[in-house]
Amino acid sequence: MKELLKKCLVEFIGAFFLIFTIGCSSFPNGQDVFPPMAIGFILMVMVYAGGHVSGGHYNPAVSLSAAIRGALPWKDFGPYIIAQFIGGALAAFLTSYIVAIPPAAAELTYSITPMIICEFLFTFALCYTVLHTATSNDTKGNSYYGLAIGSVVLVGILAANGTCYCAFNPAVALGLFAMKITQTKLILITLLTNFVAGAAAAGTYKITNND
DSSP: OOOHHHHHHHHHOOOOOOOHHHHHHHHHTTTTOOOOHHHHHHHHHHHHHHHHHHHHOOOHHHHHHHHHHHHHHHHHHHHHHHHHHHHHHHHHHHHHHHHHGGGGGGGGGOOOHHHHHHHHHHHHHHHHHHHIIOGGGGTTTTHHHHHHHHHHHHHHHHHHHHOOOOOOHHHHHHHHTTOOOTTHHHHHHHHHHHHHHHHHHHHHHHOOOOO
């Protein structure tokens, strides 16, 4: 139990800083920032910081794919995603307090089919990359897994910006909802799409990896 609590605390911290960075960099109160770089880099940093403790998921879709792959015990799956969701929600509330989020942000809308396609593909790419670089015996002990994982998110945001919320992560989706910058229907679709993509990535991993 003590070991699980330690892992969940690391997952909480990583998810918190990821969502906090998303909120602060996306609505910077006039500062000149580049959100995709900040978001990709904080994920990379948190993966390197906590990967050796919990696996550095910070993403319920990644945890689902890791559980299906066999890299995360199913008994730990529930506590992991609870910690991630709590971390994301707290970060969102703190961001809403310290950052001026424009009211128009809540009116952001997307066409459903392109949104589903982009959320699915880049969540799939993220989970697929995590499994191959951070859980595979073939790449065990490598030093590039954090960079690879953070880069997927950076590329995904750059490629899909304007088409979807670029969550690629149910905890991020919940955080965006808590910051009141999403529509309920679209964020529920995003959540479901992220989980389906994580499961699909795990299935594909089992087909393509040598483990």
